[in-house]
Amino acid sequence: ANRRYVVRDGRAVALPGSPLDFFTTPLFSPAAKFRLLAEPFIGRAAQEESVAEFVRRRLGQEFLDWAIDPFVSGVYAGDPARLSVRAATAKVYALEREHGSLILGALKKAFKVRKAEVQTTPVGHMFSFDRGLGQLIAALAARLEDALHLDTRVQGLQHTHDGWQVNTSQGAFVAQKVVLAVPAEVCAALLEPFLGVRVQPLREIPYPPVMSVALGFRREDVAHALDGFGVLIPAKEQVTTLGALFSSTLFPGRAPEGQVLLTVFIGGRRHEDVGAWTDEAVVARVLADLAPVLGLRAAPLMTHVQRWPRAIPQYELGHLERIAALDEAMHKLEGLVIRANWRDGVSVSDAIRNGLALASVMRDFSVQLSDFD
Template sequence: MEEGSVTNDCHDVIVIGGGATGLACARVLARRGKRVALLEREARVGGNISSRSDGRWQTEIGPNTLIMKPPLYRLLEEMDLLGEAQSANASAQKRFVAMNGHPVALPTHPLRALNNPLIGREGWSQIVREPFVRKSEAAEESLAGFVERRLGRRVLDRMVDPFVSGVYAGDPQRLSAQAAMPRLVAIERDYGSLIRGGLTRLWQSRRATPEMPAEWRGKLVSFPAGLGRLAERLGEEVETHGGEIVCRCDVATIEREDAGWAVTDSEGRIWRTRELVLAVSAPVAIKLLAPLDAALTAPLAEIAYPPVNAVALGFRREDITHPLDGFGVLIPSIEKRRTLGALFSSTIFEGRAPDGHCLINAFIGGRRQPEAAEGSDAEQVQQVLYDLRDLLGIRGDPVWQQVSRWPQAIPQYELGHLDRIKRLDRALERHAGLSLVGNWRDGIAVGDCLENGRLLGERLAPG
């Protein structure tokens, strides 16, 4: 194609960004007969969803699992992927949290929670008072403040803090409870108590008509070839229904035109469209929107993206004394270690490591210790080994290793986040035909991104 040429006639919709959100949006548009093109900078679609195989070692570079909820179940069913879905092993239900240098299992049953050292007498003394704690009158509260107010410092330090590290690689003192954990805040608002509300919702869910088979409900799932299979299948769906996917397409500029929008890539190719969707990270969106409107970029520039490295380590099974009989181990900040936590990948799913070996996927960096993600690959491996040796009883060195780096990993829903999104949406009202979507709003999980992409696609192509 000649430089500066137009690829074809005007599209109905162009989606920039081939991650989970962009793929889900483009899939709906294509299925509803819209002329849609998806432009992706990398050589493949999927964004942060990326599976990698090295011989018999198989790792996930980004997200490691999906949680089966009704929207995901329906999507997999529509794409004929349920038959390929791989449920996590039953042993992966157990979760460990580091406490005083030892991995302690989180309670899996209310009765077992009574003697669990992670909660302890201090934790229970606050938990039993939780139903009588008053609602907060503040418009916004930090996640740390919310949890400490309702459940006490012990639960914050030993349970919520490591959970936040595992999900956001974030700092609960900075995260907004309303933005990062809206369902938790809604329970307090609606029922006045997390315990009372949780029990009520559990009772209601058991009486409600099931939206999917019980054997799938809440299951952790992947695919034998990894989560990359999901991205691959979404791409196939887009193209099967007449959509166009253009990889290795580095978008340089977007411009408003009378009939819609013009998109130009780094090679001078031009696409024209009536509707434009930016399904990209906040930093990428800022670069494209900067010449257009500062009111769009200002809220996005306030969203922090700390670095996180994924350090995959393969061992001979006899070189680790811990049974690795769970999902993984999370490390609270009060343990004073740099590693945020580790997944027992070869326990969660079959086929992740050679026979007689095990695979551990650790994470380092994050909002509180971004400097921990600095250093060579060898230094990253050594730091993770230093942090995990005593926790897991690692006696030997890894026989295989891989370090994957995300310089801008997970968007942080910090205090003021909902206000940022409101400001952004108000600014968007001045730009007809432009939509912004991504994991920097309305949920960071893959399932959230898939659902948000679907909803946007349905809004742009109703009926």
């Protein structure tokens, strides 16, 4: 399922997976491919750029339109003209900052890996659980047992002489350290009594709506081979749907024998109005957008719409400066820690990595305190 498709001119085209595939792919014109030869000679930017500005400057318009734009839609449901390249695609930006070139930087990193005789392909792989990723959360909740308090709204914080008091709808809790793992606007409300207007940038972080639409079909009613990860639809195609995962290809047991499951995404930063549509309108739109791309020959056997009214925080221009200013203001609030997906990455893997790093810090803090017990 390593193959990924991008729609161009109404047709799903596989992204090139090798140098030979790149030179023969119809996804980019010969002129766009030739344009890449200039990339190592382009200087660094003098100011912050959007993802669109960065890619257009270094790789050209076609690579923005047919590669990066759909990638941004797939990860952020965002607008590359608004997202900060430093904040949203930090690893790509680092290649320019450290090596002066994306191509040369990627080659140097690949050479170092080979020289160290380390595996050059990703060591991780796509995975889920039998009952979906929600099974991970259920397992964590079961591990916490009575320490987990659900349906408990935090109403405010109080700084005490030995830590913090968290006032909630179910009473007060006292702790030496408190982690705010909450959406940006909730964090702003909790911090405002201490930081005043300095929390305003948190309220300005956009959270566009995204809908996830599950579609079940008989295998014979979908012409496409569904032999890959999924398909992304660039904005240049002028359709509303962002893309689809081939869920029953990726994970076994997601559809009955002889049937297939697609997970489709619609909405995002450039189509926020979709959040107000009815379920019927959403399903009708994704079917109309995908029918010519995947060769849908009949109505789906099942549909399910999952709404995320405030889905993915957008790391737009100025984002890192806003976070840095907040961190500076937080220094006086000892024992209060922020850990959320509106900073340092939006993916599940980012959340797990950042959570483990924070847990390590918190554990060390607890060990240090035990020295005084």
